Amino acid sequence: MKQHIKWNTPESLEDLLCEVVSWESRTGTAGEIEFSSKIVKKLLEIKYFKENSSQIHCFDAGKGRNTVTAFYNSGVTKKTIVLISHFDTVHTEEFGGGLEDLAFRPRELTEAFKARLNDLPLDAQEDLLSEEYLFGRGTMDMKMGLVLHLHLLEKASVEKWPINLILVTVPDEEVNSAGMRAAVSGLIELREKHELNYHLFLNSEPSFSQKPQDSTYYIYSGTIGKIMPSALFYGRETHAGEPLNGLTGHYMASYLTKAMEFNPDFVEEVYGEKTPLPICLQEIDLKDDYSAQTSCHSAALYNVFVMRQNAEDIMDIFKKTAKKAMADCSRDYKIICEREGVNPIGDIQVLEYQKLLEYAVNKIGKPAVDEIMENVLADSTLDERKMSMRICDNLMAHCQELAPLTILFYAPPYYPAINSSDNELVQEKIALTQQLLQDEFNIKAHQIHYFNGISDLSYVNYDARDTGWHAFKDNTPVWGDTYSIPFNKMQELQAPVLNVGPFGKDAHKLTERLHKKSAFTYTPFVLDKLIESMFVKQYELA
Numbered sequence: 001m002k003q004h005i006k007w008n009t010p011e012s013l014e015d016l017l018c019e020v021v022s023w024e025s026r027t028g029t030a031g032e033i034e035f036s037s038k039i040v041k042k043l044l045e046i047k048y049f050k051e052n053s054s055q056i057h058c059f060d061a062g063k064g065r066n067t068v069t070a071f072y073n074s075g076v077t078k079k080t081i082v083l084i085s086h087f088d089t090v091h092t093e094e095f096g097g098g099l100e101d102l103a104f105r106p107r108e109l110t111e112a113f114k115a116r117l118n119d120l121p122l123d124a125q126e127d128l129l130s131e132e133y134l135f136g137r138g139t140m141d142m143k144m145g146l147v148l149h150l151h152l153l154e155k156a157s158v159e160k161w162p163i164n165l166i167l168v169t170v171p172d173e174e175v176n177s178a179g180m181r182a183a184v185s186g187l188i189e190l191r192e193k194h195e196l197n198y199h200l201f202l203n204s205e206p207s208f209s210q211k212p213q214d215s216t217y218y219i220y221s222g223t224i225g226k227i228m229p230s231a232l233f234y235g236r237e238t239h240a241g242e243p244l245n246g247l248t249g250h251y252m253a254s255y256l257t258k259a260m261e262f263n264p265d266f267v268e269e270v271y272g273e274k275t276p277l278p279i280c281l282q283e284i285d286l287k288d289d290y291s292a293q294t295s296c297h298s299a300a301l302y303n304v305f306v307m308r309q310n311a312e313d314i315m316d317i318f319k320k321t322a323k324k325a326m327a328d329c330s331r332d333y334k335i336i337c338e339r340e341g342v343n344p345i346g347d348i349q350v351l352e353y354q355k356l357l358e359y360a361v362n363k364i365g366k367p368a369v370d371e372i373m374e375n376v377l378a379d380s381t382l383d384e385r386k387m388s389m390r391i392c393d394n395l396m397a398h399c400q401e402l403a404p405l406t407i408l409f410y411a412p413p414y415y416p417a418i419n420s421s422d423n424e425l426v427q428e429k430i431a432l433t434q435q436l437l438q439d440e441f442n443i444k445a446h447q448i449h450y451f452n453g454i455s456d457l458s459y460v461n462y463d464a465r466d467t468g469w470h471a472f473k474d475n476t477p478v479w480g481d482t483y484s485i486p487f488n489k490m491q492e493l494q495a496p497v498l499n500v501g502p503f504g505k506d507a508h509k510l511t512e513r514l515h516k517k518s519a520f521t522y523t524p525f526v527l528d529k530l531i532e533s534m535f536v537k538q539y540e541l542a
């Protein structure tokens with residue numbers, strides 16, 4: 001008797017999505033911790049995994065969270081496709097008290113919006129009235145991607161597809177990607193244990209708009225990178241009544257922030273696509289209390305997107321930018337001092353974190369430096385970014401003879417850019433996807449070379465020849481303690497990347513929504529055929 005496939009119709013896929021979305025899993029909450037056990041139970045509803053439960057694994061992602069993998073082993077080939085998704089979502093404060101309870105109940109939320117139609121932007125009103133969209137946190141980003149992968153696993157196991165599939169679904173994608181970084185070792189373990197050949201890393205993040213009101217459907221042959229060059233500005237404290245007897249961290253920071261924001265020196269253009277301009281994400285005063293004493297220390301985090309540049313390239317540009325900015329700051333400060341008849345306290349120097357660390361070890365000894373770092377790392381109120389700032393600041397407290405000084409460092413997270421646009425297999429699968437969407441559904445799909453939403457594909461297929469990541473390792477204060485990236489292991493996961501997911505709108509917004517036909521009809525069909533084309537000759541294009 002032919003085995004029934006549960007998640008194989010638009011109705012059953014919508015039901016599954018609503019169930020999975022109802023498992024609240026906002027990043028950093030108990031729901032994110034609990035989600036992994038719930039998805040394991042759901043996997044065990046598939047007959048193959050009920051009979052082969054040992055093929056489901058959990059990998060520790062820290063803070064009680066787990067990455068979940070499920071391995072469908074065809075038993076007839078070593079060829080393997082890895083299906084990557086994340087199950088955490090951003091938070092829901094924007095829903096307010098009246099709607100927040102419905103944020104994870106898509107059908108109810110969609111109906112509730114109809115009673116508040118005028119509260120929504122015009123484009124969201126039109127989509128709501130069209131009945132073509134399902135609203136809710138995580139519908140688009142990206143629990144539908146996970147649902148599509150569950151569908152593929154079940155169908156492959158029932159129809160006995162002669163290809164292996166590994167589902168990888170992870171927590172923490174929205175913050176530090178701890179889940180995917182933990183998955184790297186797990187994928188290597190599975191590959192070595194079963195002697196697998198990874199042929200493709202397939203993500204199903206949704207199609208993201210390239211500009212407001214963009215309704216084009218996109219498929220992606222890579223993912224953009226993101227890195228966070230940061231700075232600690234350490235001046236000299238003084239009384240507010242004698243302002244030129246010191247130098248505030250804020251005054252110093254203003255020069256580098258002006259030099260960093262919208263700086264075209266960091267912009268790359270590859271395949272006709274450009275990285276967004278850099279911008280400051282956060283400036284923090286490290287003086288804890290209010291008083292008439294000026295703040296001599298502050299810090300700033302800058303967001304830089306990358307395509308082909310690595311951490312070493314960015315640090316080189318950052319250092320050049322910082323030196324010019326601090327020279328300008330020193331020049332203007334001296335002009336003011338001259339005008340006021342005051343002797344300046346000195347030029348502002350620029351130093352990378354690695355050099356500061358070496359200086360501090362030589363001055364106060366490694367045990368003292370270790371104690372400083374341990375005290376910061378033990379503070380559970382700090383995240384990795386604030387820990388990085390505090391380590392630099394506390395080291396400088398013992399090296400004040402270096403002030404005024406700007407320390408350049410990296411703060412987590414770092415997402416390396418990955419691209420497979422020139423890979424023959426990816427070119428073939430993109431052409432097939434475009435052909436299927438056009439022929440079956442009259443949809444024109446456009447290729448984007450770098451997914452602009454940042455994704456976990458950053459942690460596979462890392463350039464095996466690249467050594468520029470050492471600049472990140474050496475200049476990240478929390479490296480090896482609360483944050484690290486398995487670059488060496490990532491370099492072992494050499495297979496092309498591709499992202500094919502459903503169409504949706506307004507990720508991370510109140511009006512996040514998923515196009516139902518795209519999610520429940522078009523994309524499942526395309527993904528089925530895409531994977532079948534890896535083992536059925538008729539789908540191969542000339």
